[in-house]
Amino acid sequence: MAASAAVRSAVSLTQRFVRVSPDCSICPLYRLNACTGAIDGFTAPNRRLRTSIGVCQSADSSSPEEDERVVNVVFIDRSGQRIPVEARVGDNALHLAHKHGIELEGACEASLACSTCHVYVSSKHYEKLPEPEER
Amino acid sequence: MKMINLMRGSVMKIHGLSSASRRLAAEGGVRGLSSSSGPRVCIVGGGPAGFYTAQQLLKARQNTAVDIYERLPVPFGLVRFGVAPDHPEVKNVINTFTQTGQHERCSFHGNVNVGKDVTIDELRQAYHAVVLSYGAEGNRSMGIPGEGLPGVFSAKDFVGWYNGLPSNKELHPDLSFETAVILGQGNVALDVARILLAPVEMLKETDITQNALEALAGSKVRRVLIVGRRGPLQIACTIKELREMVNLPNTRADMLPADFEGIAEALKDLPRPRKRLTELMMKAVKEGGDDKAEKCWGFRFFRSPVEVLAGADGKRATGIRLALNKLEGSGESARAEVTGQLEDVDCGLIISSIGYKSIPIDPAVPFDPRRAIVPNEMGRVQDTAGLYCSGWVKRGPTGVIATTMNDSFDTARVLIQDMEAGKLDLSVNKPGAQAITALLQTRGVRAVLFSQWEKINAAEEKRGKSLGKAREKLLDVDEMLKIAWS
Numbered sequence: 021m022a023a024s025a026a027v028r029s030a031v032s033l034t035q036r037f038v039r040v041s042p043d044c045s046i047c048p049l050y051r052l053n054a055c056t057g058a059i060d061g062f063t064a065p066n067r068r069l070r071t072s073i074g075v076c077q078s079a080d081s082s083s084p085e086e087d088e089r090v091v092n093v094v095f096i097d098r099s100g101q102r103i104p105v106e107a108r109v110g111d112n113a114l115h116l117a118h119k120h121g122i123e124l125e126g127a128c129e130a131s132l133a134c135s136t137c138h139v140y141v142s143s144k145h146y147e148k149l150p151e152p153e154e155r
Numbered sequence: 156m157k158m159i160n161l162m163r164g165s166v167m168k169i170h171g172l173s174s175a176s177r178r179l180a181a182e183g184g185v186r187g188l189s190s191s192s193g194p195r196v197c198i199v200g201g202g203p204a205g206f207y208t209a210q211q212l213l214k215a216r217q218n219t220a221v222d223i224y225e226r227l228p229v230p231f232g233l234v235r236f237g238v239a240p241d242h243p244e245v246k247n248v249i250n251t252f253t254q255t256g257q258h259e260r261c262s263f264h265g266n267v268n269v270g271k272d273v274t275i276d277e278l279r280q281a282y283h284a285v286v287l288s289y290g291a292e293g294n295r296s297m298g299i300p301g302e303g304l305p306g307v308f309s310a311k312d313f314v315g316w317y318n319g320l321p322s323n324k325e326l327h328p329d330l331s332f333e334t335a336v337i338l339g340q341g342n343v344a345l346d347v348a349r350i351l352l353a354p355v356e357m358l359k360e361t362d363i364t365q366n367a368l369e370a371l372a373g374s375k376v377r378r379v380l381i382v383g384r385r386g387p388l389q390i391a392c393t394i395k396e397l398r399e400m401v402n403l404p405n406t407r408a409d410m411l412p413a414d415f416e417g418i419a420e421a422l423k424d425l426p427r428p429r430k431r432l433t434e435l436m437m438k439a440v441k442e443g444g445d446d447k448a449e450k451c452w453g454f455r456f457f458r459s460p461v462e463v464l465a466g467a468d469g470k471r472a473t474g475i476r477l478a479l480n481k482l483e484g485s486g487e488s489a490r491a492e493v494t495g496q497l498e499d500v501d502c503g504l505i506i507s508s509i510g511y512k513s514i515p516i517d518p519a520v521p522f523d524p525r526r527a528i529v530p531n532e533m534g535r536v537q538d539t540a541g542l543y544c545s546g547w548v549k550r551g552p553t554g555v556i557a558t559t560m561n562d563s564f565d566t567a568r569v570l571i572q573d574m575e576a577g578k579l580d581l582s583v584n585k586p587g588a589q590a591i592t593a594l595l596q597t598r599g600v601r602a603v604l605f606s607q608w609e610k611i612n613a614a615e616e617k618r619g620k621s622l623g624k625a626r627e628k629l630l631d632v633d634e635m636l637k638i639a640w641s
Contacts, residue, residue: 133247136557
């Protein structure tokens with residue numbers, strides 16, 4: 021479920037932390053011994069994460085107003101297989117995964133209502149994110 | 156697979172066959188013929204745990220047949236009866252479950268009471284493996300005098316009432332008192348508080364039952380206190396639900412600053428999720444909210460219920476006596492210790508939200524009465540080969556859909572491992588639903604199939620449309636059956 025940690029997206033990370041109590045036992049990075057201690061990032065306060073509500077409701081990167089910049093994303097599934105995909109700035113990480121047949125559960129279908137899909141960001145990249153908004 | 160549907164269709168149309176045997180062929184026999192060679196698994200309970208376990212089992216092997224048995228005619232368990240009406244996105248998971256229910260190797264059998272209509276042993280004989288996913292239908296009692304007085308409800312029943320659970324349709328809670336006290340500070344407690352205080356405009360287009368909507372529209376409840384044994388740092392709710400309380404229109408927060416002594420200093424050492432939750436609470440304490448607001452809500456910490464107080468006539472609850480605690484230790488494992496001080500709160504509605512509880516389903520299944528779960532090792536039921544469990548009946552009644560999902564995936568994985576390791580004897584052919592349907596018929600029990608649930612679903616959506624709501628749930632099991640089998 022935390023395969024998204026491997027997603028190297030650019031400026032706008034599209035998933036907001038809902039209820040994050042890191043459960044390492046379910047994280048593929050942990051199981052593959054590839055965990056870089058993303059937990060460290062949690063102690064950094066005052067970071068902005070743009071919520072994806074607006075992005076979800078519009079079609080994924082198909083409207084002309086959307087930023088056309090390409091982002092190269094690599095998904096790493098639980099068997100360790102690397103799946104490189106091309107995305108656009110503003111894409112929703114869950115929809116992107118599903119579009120490419122990557123198994124990620126999203127019970128509420130990306131409504132930010134349930135926490136079955138969630139993201140762990142490595143501390144190095146966490147520093148680059150804008151401050152999260154309490155909405 | 157098209158062939159099977161054709162066969163089922165033509166079987167239904169053949170005249171001269173008695174309706175009973177026509178039903179048998181459609182509901183159990185034909186599918187049995189098509190997939191006779193694969194493993195057959197039975198799941199007891201049609202809620203999130205049952206559906207998620209089924210989903211994984213179907214995905215893992217191309218020849219496994221999975222049958223889900225559910226006591227009510229309708230599936231989905233707490234997603235339908237527990238999730239609050241104003242949280243419709245959480246119910247999107249029903250789309251995933253519907254795909255599972257419609258899967259060609261899955262069949263849903265509603266209206267079957269396992270433990271009464273059919274025993275676990277009978278299921279174990281008909282299937283290679285049985286998974287118990289029947290959740291927690293009981294509730295923990297406070298164990299205090301006066302708990303049985305009119306005006307006192309379990310949160311489970313109150314939530315069941317506004318969510319249309321058939322067994323709670325006659326609850327008729329009296330909402331004519333100004334103050335309501337909720338014991339417990341988890342998400343369920345906050346859901347109840349929010350539903351009690353939300354403006355009717357927020358609820359009237361949801362799938363809340365019409366009778367609950369009307370009762371809430373006429374409610375005189377203006378103040379809701381949410382009481383917990385321990386302190387702000389031990390509160391069990393999650394930030395989303397707290398945020399919703401803080402943002403409720405026309406309400407203000409009414410907290411006791413004394414309850415928050417020392418909290419600000421402790422913030423910096425907290426893990427992030429707990430820190431964010433606490434910061435939001437502190438903000439609510441400081442800002443309070445609109446003084447002109449007609450309604451208010453607040454947490455009360457370090458208080459345990461010791462007695463429900465009755466009025467002069469002793470006929471109903473008019474207040475609650477709380478014991479004041481102090482905290483020993485800190486963090487998640489802090490304990491509440493009595494101080495001997497007491498406090499009485501006047502109120503006419505008391506809702507106990509201290510936890511659900513599983514009950515034993517069948518004497519043949521081991522049950523741990525202290526923890527109220529089926530004893531198991533990673534989902535394998537203790538000392539009982541071929542019997543598994545997933546969801547709340549396995550781990551206890553806590554956690555959100557994500558927790559149950561992961562847990563069900565774990566049980567499915569363990570079951571598949573056992574299949575592949577030869578721990579389940581798959582060389583024996585098992586009859587599955589064909590045998591159980593026949594057995595149930597001799598007992599006068601008829602199942603509701605998934606396609607028949609879909610008729611109930613369509614009827615509810617249609618009724619809702621005429622009322623401007625997402626759906627109007629049927630409250631009566633007999634009505635559900637009539638529509639299902641029409």
